[in-house]
Amino acid sequence: MITKSTLANAKAFFCWDAIENLSIQLVPVQEAVAYFYPPRINKKSIILFYDTDEEDMENSLFLLFHEAGHARQWEHFANAKKENEFSQKMNLDMGDEKIHFEQEAWDRGKNLFINFLKSQNFPSTELVDKFETFAEQSMETYRG
Numbered sequence: 001m002i003t004k005s006t007l008a009n010a011k012a013f014f015c016w017d018a019i020e021n022l023s024i025q026l027v028p029v030q031e032a033v034a035y036f037y038p039p040r041i042n043k044k045s046i047i048l049f050y051d052t053d054e055e056d057m058e059n060s061l062f063l064l065f066h067e068a069g070h071a072r073q074w075e076h077f078a079n080a081k082k083e084n085e086f087s088q089k090m091n092l093d094m095g096d097e098k099i100h101f102e103q104e105a106w107d108r109g110k111n112l113f114i115n116f117l118k119s120q121n122f123p124s125t126e127l128v129d130k131f132e133t134f135a136e137q138s139m140e141t142y143r144g
Helices: 004-018 058-079 083-090 096-119 124-142
Strands: 022-029 033-037 044-051
Touching: 004 022, 004 044, 004 058, 004 096, 022 058, 033 058, 044 058, 058 083, 058 096, 058 124, 083 096, 096 124
Parallel strands: 022 044
Antiparallel strands: 033 044
16 A cells, blocks of 8 residues: 555655656645646646545555656756647647657656665565556546
């Protein structure tokens, strides 16, 4: 089971070890949702709204890593001076281009997730499988 303290550990992992100039806010709400905000004044932000009634924070953790995948994408687009292209893709509703963009974020997030699990000495195989299943389910929402 993933606890709130694991979310806090993931936040520390991102902000201290994984992604430069990243701000993360963990906000308790009734339903888990997350967003990535491209940098403003050289600071990238992720806000994760997590369900306070849930005992297991697994889905919230997966969403956090997905949004961190978008942060990695942003770095790639920014280095290529293609920030507008990133914004355009981020704002797509559905279709093949959106699916590819979101899949890339899930893939980048998965790599970060595996590194996080290793750093926390979590048994990773089962959680990575659950992460992949959650990502696949999420990707279905972009098919028209």
